[in-house]
Structure formats: C-alpha cells, structure tokens
Amino acid sequence: MEVSERVEYLRGEMGEAGLSAFLVTSGDNRRYLSGFTGSSGAVVITRERAWLLTDFRYLEQARDQAPGFEIVRYERGLLEAVGDLLAREGCQTLGFEKEHVSFLFYQQMETKLKVSLVGTEGWVEKIRRSKNAREIDLIERAVEIADRVFLEVRDLIHEGVAESELALEIDYRLRKMGAEGSSFETIVASGPRSSRPHATRSARRLRKGDLVVIDFGAVYQGYCSDITRTVCIGPASSRQREVYGLVLAAQEKALETARPGMSAHDLDRVSREVIKEAGYGKAFGHGLGHGVGLAVHEAPRVAPSSDTVLEPGMVFSVEPGIYLPSWGGVRIEDLVVMEEDGVRVLTRSTKELLEF
Numbered sequence: 001m002e003v004s005e006r007v008e009y010l011r012g013e014m015g016e017a018g019l020s021a022f023l024v025t026s027g028d029n030r031r032y033l034s035g036f037t038g039s040s041g042a043v044v045i046t047r048e049r050a051w052l053l054t055d056f057r058y059l060e061q062a063r064d065q066a067p068g069f070e071i072v073r074y075e076r077g078l079l080e081a082v083g084d085l086l087a088r089e090g091c092q093t094l095g096f097e098k099e100h101v102s103f104l105f106y107q108q109m110e111t112k113l114k115v116s117l118v119g120t121e122g123w124v125e126k127i128r129r130s131k132n133a134r135e136i137d138l139i140e141r142a143v144e145i146a147d148r149v150f151l152e153v154r155d156l157i158h159e160g161v162a163e164s165e166l167a168l169e170i171d172y173r174l175r176k177m178g179a180e181g182s183s184f185e186t187i188v189a190s191g192p193r194s195s196r197p198h199a200t201r202s203a204r205r206l207r208k209g210d211l212v213v214i215d216f217g218a219v220y221q222g223y224c225s226d227i228t229r230t231v232c233i234g235p236a237s238s239r240q241r242e243v244y245g246l247v248l249a250a251q252e253k254a255l256e257t258a259r260p261g262m263s264a265h266d267l268d269r270v271s272r273e274v275i276k277e278a279g280y281g282k283a284f285g286h287g288l289g290h291g292v293g294l295a296v297h298e299a300p301r302v303a304p305s306s307d308t309v310l311e312p313g314m315v316f317s318v319e320p321g322i323y324l325p326s327w328g329g330v331r332i333e334d335l336v337v338m339e340e341d342g343v344r345v346l347t348r349s350t351k352e353l354l355e356f
Ligand code: ZN
Pocket: 215, 216, 226, 227, 228, 333
C-alpha cells in the first residue's frame, strides 16, 4: 500500500469499529504511517485529521519526514497532549494498539483520557504484510548487502577463528557496505552449539568437523534482510551431507510450491513433509518462515498454526532446519517475495555446502 493510502485505510477500520480516533504507539507502525524515524512519539488519527506527536528533540526531524501530518510538540507528556487533542476534537472513543502498550501505559490512559478505550489488534501490521514496489526495492538492497558480506566473510572462515570474531566481522562489514546496522544480533553457532536455533555467538573457536550456522541481516533505510547459511569446517561427513541435502530439498520444495492464494500453514507443511519423511520431523522445531520488513520478524508467520493466505507483495523467509542435540544443526534461509505466479527468491548467496 502506498504511503498516501495508509491513513485512509485505517479510517475505514475505525469506521467499522465505531471509533472516532486511533492512537498508534508502536515505533515501526508510527514510522510506516508517517515516515518519521525518530524513537519517540505517537500518531493520532481522527476521521478528518492526522497528527504526529513528538517532543522537542525530534521537532525539526518530524516536520521534514512527516509532511502529511500535523506536528504537535508535547511538553508535559504524551498522554496529556493526546488528551488535549481528543477533547478539542470532541472524540469519545479511542482505539489503541493493545499489543504495543504496557499495563502501566494502559492504566495511565484510563486515568488521563476522558474517552472510552478500545483495544485493537494487528491493524497496521496487516497492511504492512504486503509491500509496495519501493519497500521491495529497499529490502532487495538490504539482501544485496548481506549477500556481499557473506561472500567476503567466506575468506575468514577457518579452523581456529572464534564465533565472536566472525560475528564481529559480519557486523562491521554490514555497516561498511551501507547498512544502518544488523537487523538482529548476528548468529554464528558452531559444532554442538549449531543445534540451538538461536544460539547467537560465543568465544568458541571453529574446529574440524564442525557445522557452522551463520544467520544475520542488514538494515537499509529501515528495512531488514535475513539470511542463514550453514557451512562445514573441513570435509563434510556423509551424515552432514545427508542432513544438509535434506534441509536444502525441503527449502527448494517450498520455493517451487509457493503460490498466491495458498495458506501459510500449507506451505509450511509441504516443506516439513520432506524432513518428516526422512525421519527428522522432530528435529525441525520451528516454523518455516516469517515476514520481514521494517521489523525482522513480522507478519505473515509461515508456520503450522498460521492461517494467513499468502498474497502478492508479501516478503518472507523460507528457513527449514534440522537440529540434533550434541551433533549439530543445519538451517538454510532465503528471503522471497510473493509474485503473481510464485515466489521470487531475493537471496543470491550460494546454497552449495561450503567446506573450509
Ligand atoms: Zn535468520
């Protein structure tokens, strides 16, 4: 959805829910709606008007980045300013993002706002799921940076190097190649640690015979990428080859099967079947993928319990894995964008089993 259509869409939701105003407190949602990248503030939308509230530190930036919004500077506090706005506009009912407020914030809204409060769920997240051409372009740039970094760090992968050193090199190179930062804490998990899907990094040094799961991403103009490759230190054993081949087959199965109109749980199942049939079903304990955009984990979830129907414009990861405690793990992750006739794979790094 184009930036100019987003607030109008939300007014439609507000109308259906009988709300006269909607308060957006999630940072990513605030950015998605207004373009404002600062770390503090909120958006308030009524049937006719739209405000971005922020404090003194961000005033100039807000005026530059959010031309479609009236900018309000708050001095006493955010909720006092929201309260003033709502009273002035005669609003009686306010929707808020119930996933994005703390219990304390809710209590403060109850005390400070003289309106009835209605919790909403996933309104902005739902429109964020499908990306417009500009968003896809930014994600592709973030993917490209990560691909280039993987190509460079391949030269640094060898026996004796510590996971933390390798992770640091990845983070450094992401920035050097134009990323604003890493989209999450870079994972380098080697040997027995590779069976822990979210192991981050440690001081452990790579050894011959290790599988090494490397999972990282770049942020480019707010948009994230996410890639995983698994490599081997020294020649792979026959079992390492077998498990790697299975994960790759499961991933490719998903890539060739995915179509718009398919439910996310069906796509997950198609890929999971490949691993199940080979007897490793219990070793694939997470969902097949997740949406990626302003957040590295966002809608749609691609998992056994996800009812989301896959639509053109959705960008998500496809990342099956097999994790065998004390032996090691393999995960292969690409980012894809759903198009009219299937997915286009954005990630270009090789999926051959690399041996160092
Ligand atoms: Zn990842």
